[in-house]
Amino acid sequence: MPNWNNLTSKVIQTVEADGILGLGKRGGRYLKKRFGALAKKESEPVFKDVLFIDGCGTVLPHPSRYRVSHQREQLLSYGITSDQVYFADLDLKQIGWYNVFVFFRCPLNETTEKFVKLAKKYQKTVLYDIDDLVFDTKYTDTIPYVTALEKKEREAYDENVRAYGQLLDLCQGAVTTTGELSEALKLHVKEVCINRNRASEEMMQISETALNQKTEHKEVVRLGYFSGSITHNPDIEMLLPVLLKLMRQYKNLEFVSVGELETPEELKEFADRIKILPFVDWKNLPKLISDVDINLAPLEDTIFNRAKSENKWVEASLVQVVTVASNLGAFADTIENQKTGFLCKDLKEWEETLCALIEQPKLRKKTAMQAYQFCKEAYLTTYTGKTLADFIKAKRTKNVGILLPALNISGGIMVAMWHAVFLREAGFDVTILSENTTETSCVFENQNFPVIPLREDAVSGHFDKMIATMWVTVKWLELFSNIDKKYYLVQNYETDFYEKGSPYRAMANATYCKNQIQYVTISKWCKEWLKERFEKECAYAPNGLDTRVFTPCARDFSGKIRILIEGDCGAWHKNVDESFQIVEKLDREKFEIWYLSYNSEPKEWYKPDRFLHKVPFQKVSEVYKQCHILVKSSILESFSYPPLEMMATGGLAVVRPNGGNKEYLRDGENCLLYEPENISEAVEKIMELAENETLRKHLTEGGLKTARQREWETVKQQILNLYLEAGE
Template sequence: MMLCDGAITTTEQLATELRRYLPNVFVNRNVASEEMLALSDRAAYERDVLPGLPADQVPARDRTRWKRARERAVKRVGFSIGYFSGSITHNDDFQMILPAVARFMRDYPDAHLHVVGELDLPEELAPFSERVMRQSFSPWRRLPQMLSFVDVNLIPLEDTLFNRAKSENKWVEAALVKVPSVASNVGALADSITDGVDGVLCENSADAWYDALARLHDDAQLRVRLGRAAYDECSLHHVTCGTGAPLARFIRERQTPNVAIVFPGLDISGGVLVALKHAAMLHAAGADVTLVAPDVSLGRWNQTDGVRLPVIGCAGAVLRGRFDKMVATMWTTLDTVRFYPNVGRRFYLVQGRETGLYASGDPQRAAVSRTYGHNPEVIYCTISPWCRDWLRDDFGHEARYVPNGIDPALFSPCERDWSGKIRVLIEGDSQSEYKNVDESFAIAAWLDPRRYEVWYLSYRGEPKSWYRVDRFLQAVPHDEVGKIYQQCHILLKTSVLESFSYPPLEMMATGGAAVVLRNGGNAAYLKDEKNALLFDRGEDELAVEHIERLVADAGLRERLREGGLATARAFSWDTLEKDVLALYE
């Protein structure tokens, strides 16, 4: 218990004891089930209404019930009090009121005592044995009908800590069949019953109990009024349908905020890595983060930055859980976020204008564009000024913005020897048009192979037949990529469409040089002649010139190195953490 943040219990006395150890304690009172209420309503109907119906008004399906109800009504004579003891632990409670019960049975010859459960019948009641009806333990579904046979329900409790911690079940069970209760003014009974309104509370003395029984025996209208008020209170506030909201509110107020981040798949790419990094930061900040992806089986876990996050596979599955926040990460995931009903706030992390991924005429271009359209229930977030600008200018969204970051532990600086053969690294998928890898290899073809070695790093695409590749590296784990950069001198990057181009920043973080084609995704941090050398599309000769300048000019290399390392430090994830968390507020 001491490992918990709070506790849920059923009575005020239990709550008092628990608060000695825990600050947050909620009293969720025991209640009757909907089935118990239905059985009780039926028992009351069979007692009060059904026996009085003429035979011609009784449906054929109820004819047997009607006959039995009439037989019970005929047998019901005198005034009945009931003690539904349950376990043998209640013997002492009954012993406490025994003098009052014995006196009442002696003074009122029409009085009958119904006892259900394990109770040793005392010798004091032996003279009235013909008016004492005993039944052993019975299935709980029979309890409403047995309770409906009595006029008054007895609930004695000795005033002990154990009894004060008990709940008011016996009052509720009788109330649901409109039978009034006489109860000890102890614990939950005292907390629940309003004396003279929906029950009678007694101090634990023989005179008090005798007087209560005598008053109820003599006043049938009082019994009806107390029974009806008890029913009204309990059917509304002491059954499951009427009591869930406060408990749910208590749990919700103390619950860790939960976030679902939806992926089109968990194959590693730049966009997936960014979203996983955001997930890890949210988790570290105290959120309960779940990853949702269509291509995984239930029970899978994802390990990111030492954080183990659960993954729910949504393909063919039905999700019903509540999410405080839900985040779409690529255009194909937005519908899942928009149309999932049980969510508080919806976010769309836009990491690029994905219409550019498809050729003209492809119907998916229109589908992508619709995700940037009028979706007022969605909060748009992005990772580059370029995306922020076109989301505002073309689609009217004031998107939240925070740049991508880099992990200095994975991309650390190292010294390079520029006197020998120079390694030029080309990165990107050769099958992706917007990665424009062909232009990189067209530029590399101008370089003297005796002086320059070309390495090619790709997650998916293979080298084309005409590429000049001295070493091909494919699907290198992300935590190993930094070592590849450290072994190369220059990154040659020619993507034409990037929302935030990671490879130049990663090369700069290792102290290497970057020769890069300008695009909207690298304009956020690349400054020509300060931390990189830039060129425009088609300026292949200028790119070659940049590479040869780097090899020849140590001063230029040092200036770019210092500028690149400063940029990498400014874009470290640690520096950006607060801004990332603010995206999802």
């Protein structure tokens, strides 16, 4: 068992030498040494709802138990999952794995400040929990123990108090134990939840065991005082005149003190009837309390004490011991006088009440039983979590998970990432959940998004919305159960991505038949076949284009004309072969052929003049600008970005029409279309563009107009409407 006076001295010395962060690091090492299993980090984190960041650890284990462990138990009983971490072990990567963060008695330091600011940037919710008025020196200046500290010790103590207040000021709300604390906290944050300290299931179980082992001692009456810390010395000193009088009056009266009490000199004349025990592990406390007859809870009437909780009354009530307490603060708010305990406003009432209880064992027993019956229901974590759970739910930012098959920015993934950007800008906490990655973050549009690598046990927390895109990610919507609204962003008819006979065809097709999923799409063609083939009503919003990247550039057709072919020749539906069959018919003295592909390399017979492989998305527009005409021959497209991107740069496009690209392509207005498999017609269209300046100018103007209509900012609200419910 640690020596708490020595430990307090070590804490102060550490703060003086290494500052608050140094204290945190040393405390973390101590925590790991003594409670290794408790402090061990999970090798594979799981997404949960709340992370409690504990600023006390083993330096002050009693507050952490009530305000971290017990509150976690309350939340779990109401379906909210959580973890806890010692503040010195906090890692910025943890921001992505939770929706809400609760800092308990944590100071502001470099790490906590960065953490809070980044969490807010990610639209996370950050709360502060505190159970004492130790966040402003105007309160701690009233504590006699603090005012008696040596100068250096006092400076270290005050620095810590101010650091608590500074972190509190960065938070979006607070959770606390009493009404007095709530009023003080409202000077720092707008919303405060009063969630009183409660007894855990284990605490109740240990108390029941102590109660069952309780023995009668009719010959004596024992008064018990169970102090939390050395700062409570003035409280028992206040009651000293009454104690002295009673000890002299009742020869069968004994006094038991547990904790950091400095025994008053006046009590030493009763040494044979006084037992002073050191601070004990909380699991041993119920047995010690059960061995007394009357629990004393005196408090001086100070602003600091008025904010104290009713813990002492609850702990005694659970082992059927009657409590006599000062009539102030939480005691006055929670104890029903003369029914579940006794409240005293002055020494006269203290003396009268204690005399009555010493002389009337039946009164003690009756009151203790009434308090027990009340507290075992009203103060058990399992029954009392609704207030905190409701506050967390009200304060938390609604969150959205976006399921991706990978993080490499292809057309479909880029679309999903734009949706992520807009949802975050609309105030949602957006998380990317991706297959085929070990990354914990990704950057898109200069925004950093947390990434959760997908596995079956990766998510136990709640998502308001989760969006699958690409058929392989739909299974995760079905696996993760704690999702309010499930969406499938359909970007193509992926069944036909695979050749006949492939088992993937049936698997992809089955994803369009799901119940309890809202289908949304960026393609009018997809909207049509989802309705016709699968009877799915599907919300639609147009695809967009980043015109900041794809800017117009004039082309000079007086020299060699450069043709661009784009697409993965390994995917049959991209039909790249047809594009190369077309350019084979061109005079290579007049035309130069470039081939752009992210995945596959060119087939041997293609023979492009230049092959551009795995060009980063941000560099693709530069490729378009260096070319005059795009030839695109895909058989299956839900939308088809390349023609639109080419138009936005002022280039021209000769395109095979399909279900998706017909949404925005207009033959003779913004492009030239050729009949599928009609190679000679496509060649004629290319030659017409090469020779007809008037046509080129007309198509260029039409293409630029089409691109402007598709700017992301223009279609942003339509995209958000896919996911927004009434009132959001």
